[in-house]
Amino acid sequence: MLIPILLGISIAIFLIMQLIPGDVVSGILGIEETPELRAMWEKKLGIDKPLVTQYFNWISGVVRGDFGESFRTGAKVFPEILWRFSISAELAILACIVAWIIAFPLGILSALKRNSFIDRIVRVAALLGVSVPGFAFATLLILFLALVFGYYPPIKYVSLMQNPLKNLEIMILPAIVLGSSMAGSVMRMTRSSMLEVLRQDFIKAVRAKGAPERITIMRHAFRNASIPIVTLVGMQIGILMGGTVVIEQIFSIPGLGQYLLTGIFQRDFPIVQGTVLFMATIYVIINLLVDILYTYIDPRITYS
Amino acid sequence: MKRILSLVLALLMALSLTATAQEPMVLKYGTDAEPIGFDPHTVPALASTRIMLQMYETLVDVDENMNVVPLLAETWEQPDDLTYIFHLRKGVKFHSGREMKAEDVKYSFERILNPDLGALGNSASYAGYIEKVEVLDEYSVKFTLKQINAPFLSALASSYLSIVDKEAVEAAGGNLLQSSGGTGPFVLGEWVPDNSVTVHRFEDYWQEGVKFERIEFYVITDPSARMSALRTGEVDLIVGDSAMLSLAEKAKNVEIYKVRSRNYTTLCLNLNKEELKDVRVRQAISLALNRQEIIDLAFNGEAEISGFAPASMGHWAVDVLEHPLYQQDVEKAKELMKEAGYENGFTLTCTVGLLDSIRNSGTVIQQQLAAIGINVDVQNKENAQYVDDWKTHNFDLMVCQNGAGTDPNRAVAFFFSTTGSANIAEYSNPRVDELCELAAGTTNVDQRREYYHEAINIILDECPNVTFASPYDYIYASTDLKGYAPTASNMVNFRFAYIEK
Numbered sequence: 001m002l003i004p005i006l007l008g009i010s011i012a013i014f015l016i017m018q019l020i021p022g023d024v025v026s027g028i029l030g031i032e033e034t035p036e037l038r039a040m041w042e043k044k045l046g047i048d049k050p051l052v053t054q055y056f057n058w059i060s061g062v063v064r065g066d067f068g069e070s071f072r073t074g075a076k077v078f079p080e081i082l083w084r085f086s087i088s089a090e091l092a093i094l095a096c097i098v099a100w101i102i103a104f105p106l107g108i109l110s111a112l113k114r115n116s117f118i119d120r121i122v123r124v125a126a127l128l129g130v131s132v133p134g135f136a137f138a139t140l141l142i143l144f145l146a147l148v149f150g151y152y153p154p155i156k157y158v159s160l161m162q163n164p165l166k167n168l169e170i171m172i173l174p175a176i177v178l179g180s181s182m183a184g185s186v187m188r189m190t191r192s193s194m195l196e197v198l199r200q201d202f203i204k205a206v207r208a209k210g211a212p213e214r215i216t217i218m219r220h221a222f223r224n225a226s227i228p229i230v231t232l233v234g235m236q237i238g239i240l241m242g243g244t245v246v247i248e249q250i251f252s253i254p255g256l257g258q259y260l261l262t263g264i265f266q267r268d269f270p271i272v273q274g275t276v277l278f279m280a281t282i283y284v285i286i287n288l289l290v291d292i293l294y295t296y297i298d299p300r301i302t303y304s
Numbered sequence: 305m306k307r308i309l310s311l312v313l314a315l316l317m318a319l320s321l322t323a324t325a326q327e328p329m330v331l332k333y334g335t336d337a338e339p340i341g342f343d344p345h346t347v348p349a350l351a352s353t354r355i356m357l358q359m360y361e362t363l364v365d366v367d368e369n370m371n372v373v374p375l376l377a378e379t380w381e382q383p384d385d386l387t388y389i390f391h392l393r394k395g396v397k398f399h400s401g402r403e404m405k406a407e408d409v410k411y412s413f414e415r416i417l418n419p420d421l422g423a424l425g426n427s428a429s430y431a432g433y434i435e436k437v438e439v440l441d442e443y444s445v446k447f448t449l450k451q452i453n454a455p456f457l458s459a460l461a462s463s464y465l466s467i468v469d470k471e472a473v474e475a476a477g478g479n480l481l482q483s484s485g486g487t488g489p490f491v492l493g494e495w496v497p498d499n500s501v502t503v504h505r506f507e508d509y510w511q512e513g514v515k516f517e518r519i520e521f522y523v524i525t526d527p528s529a530r531m532s533a534l535r536t537g538e539v540d541l542i543v544g545d546s547a548m549l550s551l552a553e554k555a556k557n558v559e560i561y562k563v564r565s566r567n568y569t570t571l572c573l574n575l576n577k578e579e580l581k582d583v584r585v586r587q588a589i590s591l592a593l594n595r596q597e598i599i600d601l602a603f604n605g606e607a608e609i610s611g612f613a614p615a616s617m618g619h620w621a622v623d624v625l626e627h628p629l630y631q632q633d634v635e636k637a638k639e640l641m642k643e644a645g646y647e648n649g650f651t652l653t654c655t656v657g658l659l660d661s662i663r664n665s666g667t668v669i670q671q672q673l674a675a676i677g678i679n680v681d682v683q684n685k686e687n688a689q690y691v692d693d694w695k696t697h698n699f700d701l702m703v704c705q706n707g708a709g710t711d712p713n714r715a716v717a718f719f720f721s722t723t724g725s726a727n728i729a730e731y732s733n734p735r736v737d738e739l740c741e742l743a744a745g746t747t748n749v750d751q752r753r754e755y756y757h758e759a760i761n762i763i764l765d766e767c768p769n770v771t772f773a774s775p776y777d778y779i780y781a782s783t784d785l786k787g788y789a790p791t792a793s794n795m796v797n798f799r800f801a802y803i804e805k
Contacts, residue, residue: 022688026695030348030466031707032424033695034725040422072340074481080497139528146532155332155522155538157499250526254498262338262498267688 002284006277010062014055015278017269023047024071024267045071047269058273067274072266077128077274082258085241085278088255089158091178091248092240094171096233098179099186107190108222111198122187129184135246138177142250145173155252172252178244182236189232193225200224226297234290328517331785332764334530334542338498338523341481344466345423353463354796355521358503359399360486363390363409364457365709368791370462372421372457376404376467376487384453385747386435392443397508398469399484399491406439411470413437413447425464427725429455429718431602443707447752452745454752455713456801462710487795489514489799497594498523515787515802534558540803541781541788547660552780561779562606564616566792569607569618569665570771572702577652580700584644585769590629591637592676593669595772598714602664603775610774613708613715613760616792619753620712622760624771629764649677652700655688656682662703669703697728705775710793712756714745720763731768735759 025041028035042048046057061068067077110122145151153173160167197203198221202205206220245257263271294301327793331615337351344360347353359525363377374380377390396404416423416431425431433453438446459465469617472485484492487513490503501521505514522539524530531548533539535555544552552558573580573589580586611624624630641647656666663684670680680701693699706726708715717740718724722732736759743755779790788801 020688022686022690022692026691027688028348029424030691031726032348032427032429034427037421037424038421040419044420044422074341074479088316125783139526142529142532146536150536152533152536152538155334155500155524156520157496157735234467248498251734252499252522252524252529254496258498266340289397 002281005284006280009280010059010273010277011055013273014058016273017267018051020267022267024269027266028072041098054085062274062277067277068270070187070263070271071268080271081256081274081278084254084256084259084280087159088241088244088248088257089155089255090167090172091244091253091255092172092237093130094175094176095182095240096237098175099182099236102180103186103190104222105271107187108194111191111194112217114195122191126184126187126191128234129180129182129187131184132181134177134181134244137180138174138247138250141173141177153251157252157254159282168198170251170253174244174247174253177247178240184238186229186232189229190225194221194226197221197225223297229295230290230293230297234286234293238286241279241282320774326471329515329803331519331541331798331803332515332539333519333521334533334539335521336523336525336527336543337493339501339521341479342492343480344463344468344486345412345421345425346479347481348424348464351523354490355501355503356466356486357449357488357794357796358490358519358798359484359488359492360463360468361488362463362466363422363460366458366461366793368793370458370620370710372461375461376409380457381657382747386449388447388449388456389440390445390447392445392763393510394443396487396510398470398472398487398695399506400472402469402471403509404467404469404487405442406445408470409445409467410437412467413465415468415473416465418798423464425462429714429725430459430462430464454747455711456743458711490519493518494715498675501624504672509672511799514799516798519798523804531780534782537782540785541779544778544780546604546776546778548778548780549604549606557783559781559783559785561781561788561790563777563779563790564608564614564792565774565777566614566616567705567707568610568612568614568771569603569661569703569705569776570612570769571654571665571669572699572704572729572769573767574697574702574728575768576697576701577700579644579646579650579652582644582646584640586770587629587765588637588640588644588676589673589678590767590770591631591633591640593630593672593770593772595630597672598665598668599773602661603773606778607661607773607775608770611760611764612706612769612771613712613717613756614774616774617708617712620715620756622757622764624764627764629767634675641676641678646677649679651679651681653681653683654701655685655693655699656691656703657685658687659705662705665703665772669701694728697730702728704769715739716740716756716759716763717744720759722769729768731763731766733762733766736762 006099025038028041029037058068070078106122110119113119154166154170157170158166203221241256244255245261248255248258260272260275263275316802335351335354339355340349341347342352342356344356361376363375364372367373376393376396378393379389380390382388392406398404412433413434415421416425416581417434433449433451433456435448435450440446445739466486468480469485472483473480476483489506489509491506493502493504495501502518504518505516524533527548530542532552534542535558535654545681552560573586575581595609599605609625613621615621656663666682670682673680706719719726720731721740737760739755743752746752777795778797784803784805786802786804
């Protein structure tokens with residue numbers, strides 16, 4: 001199933017890139033363009049060949065693990081994708097941790113104390129989390145910290161391996177921004193899903209059996225309520241892989257989304273095609289993991 | 305408790321003070337876009353040029369008054385109109401430590417003129433007129449041109465014609481996109497994509513007095529994040545625009561540098577469009593515009609009224625403030641429209657894109673042209689599409705920002721001669737062509753000025769484009785940054801700059 005999906009995506013993205021107006025040579029030469037210079041660059045980049053040839057040249061490289069080289073910088077695309085993926089993945093994981101720390105306890109609490117004061121506060125907070133756009137929150141956060149505390153996060157990127165503490169300091173603000181908007185929807189989902197489960201007969205049975213409340217909630221209710229939450233979180237992680245461009249830009253974090261966006265603006269086909277294909281693969285894998293996770297959460301689900 | 309706390313704080317301060325005293329001097333520069341490699345011969349992007357200018361040098365330079373001054377060539381002579389002999393400065397070293405000699409100059413120009421490279425300098429505006437380059441001795445090199453070309457000398461100051469180290473090019477596999485092989489005061493260091501580029505001081509640089517041990521360029525695309533980074537001292541200097549002024553003025557630790565630029569914003573008219581073929585319609589458009597209003601609304605007032613040869617071009621510029629077509633006169637414009645037979649007006653599209661100032665200008669122009677019956681449909685295009693439309697001349701009206709360059713040949717011939725490669729209006733006037741050729745064919749400055757002024761005045765009267773503004777460039781820096789003086793020709797010269805807290 002995976003191979004045909006990815007092949008289809010590779011063809012689609014290749015064609016889409018051809019369809020959008022403007023090309024990389026215009027971007028490289030700008031105002032200095034002459035017909036002679038254009039011809040030289042087209043030849044140099046191999047975009048003077050027929051489309052079918054271009055596609056097969058590219059895809060046959062991909063099969064061998066060679067995603068080609070950037071039109072602009074000449075740098076190999078695949079190692080760059082991997083490096084940036086590690087950054088985006090780290091950011092996604094941190095954002096999830098932030099989101100879960102906020103969302104699960106509050107979501108459960110809000111379901112248990114339905115219509116109480118706490119519930120209302122949580123619901124408003126969740127609504128804010130969902131509706132305040134990430135870029136606005138990020139800009140406000142930066143301005144607030146800069147103007148009130150004179151603080152600006154470190155601008156030089158260092159990886160987790162080089163300096164874990166510094167790396168965390170860089171990543172924590174974007175993680176909070178991304179996490180809080182994720183938390184909003186996860187919180188809402190947790191609340192409604194919990195409410196539904198809490199109404200069911202087996203919870204009454206568990207309570208009647210005399211199980212302590214903690215066990216009732218965590219082992220029985222939350223576990224049963226978590227299928228739609230896991231689905232949601234899975235989708236969100238998929239989105240976080242590439243959909244965090246704006247946040248990455250604001251905090252100058254060299255993630256995968258940033259790479260893709262620059263690639264699109266500069267019509268750097270190998271970058272765009274490679275990144276989209278890679279993201280699609282990751283997305284498919286995450287979906288697979290989510291499906292597998294279902295069977296652990298709810299043993300009644302089996303895949304034959 | 306309080307006493308202990310203050311003691312600890314004092315200790316920390318003392319520590320940090322000694323730490324800064326020993327630390328090498330670093331300039332942190334917040335830029336707005338990711339560079340795309342550092343080969344001076346093939347990369348035109350401004351985000352790259354800022355950094356390349358630290359690494360590469362040219363034979364000559366152009367000073368503030370547009371005079372050609374020595375750089376890597378100490379002197380030069382011109383035995384006849386087609387021949388230039390340059391005597392190179394001795395003791396100039398490449399980043400590899402090898403001395404730069406005549407062979408390297410020859411190699412650099414052969415590299416530029418090699419058709420397989422697709423170098424930006426391989427065109428009539430730059431090195432295209434070079435017939436051959438010969439080495440006379442270790443430090444002398446002779447250029448022979450195919451035809452007389454007066455702008456040649458000032459074109460040599462373009463970074464597209466930088467002198468590069470042959471061995472460095474070969475070692476890097478033919479391109480310098482990710483390495484440095486120049487003679488400039490800084491050497492390329494670490495490049496973290498979409499985050500930062502570091503350049504280190506070149507200890508064997510031929511000029512004394514470079515104080516920064518390194519310059520770190522940080523990509524901070526979001527303008528307000530960039531300004532926050534400056535205000536908190538996280539960076540020392542940022543690329544800015546006039547929209548940041550209000551924030552910058554409030555900050556005590558921010559110095560504002562306002563520089564007259566050689567760029568201008570203009571409304572290009574497509575002369576293939578039936579209505580725009582008529583010079584009266586074009587003049588009516590010029591008369592209909594209230595240029596100061598466009599500047600106030602689209603540039604926050606941070607631009608000056610300008611023609612296509614802006615005031616920053618010094619003696620080459622033509623003052624347009626008194627030009628009759630630059631005085632808004634809607635009645636006269638309506639009359640001209642009536643004479644041309646367009647009493648009832650017509651509809652044109654106006655393509656905008658790339659910059660906010662361009663987009664906003666389009667909207668203001670739309671309002672102003674409505675007064676003379678021209679109905680403008682503003683079309684906002686995505687960047688690459690905008691550039692594409694520019695190149696294929698696919699527009700009725702288009703708001704563009706152009707650079708007038710370091711020689712009037714660029715400002716006039718490149719944009720307005722019949723064969724000029726940026727003549728997107730498809731304007732053609734035999735007298736202008738003749739004047740451009742005459743001006744390129746003589747090295748007498750007064751004579752050249754006369755030719756260009758005549759050409760500029762013809763073009764101003766015939767309005768193949770209607771220019772309105774030359775925006776100021778803005779740079780914001782920490783008040784601790786000293787010895788930095790940006791100019792229109794070079795905004796990134798940090799040779800004499802230093803930080804003093």
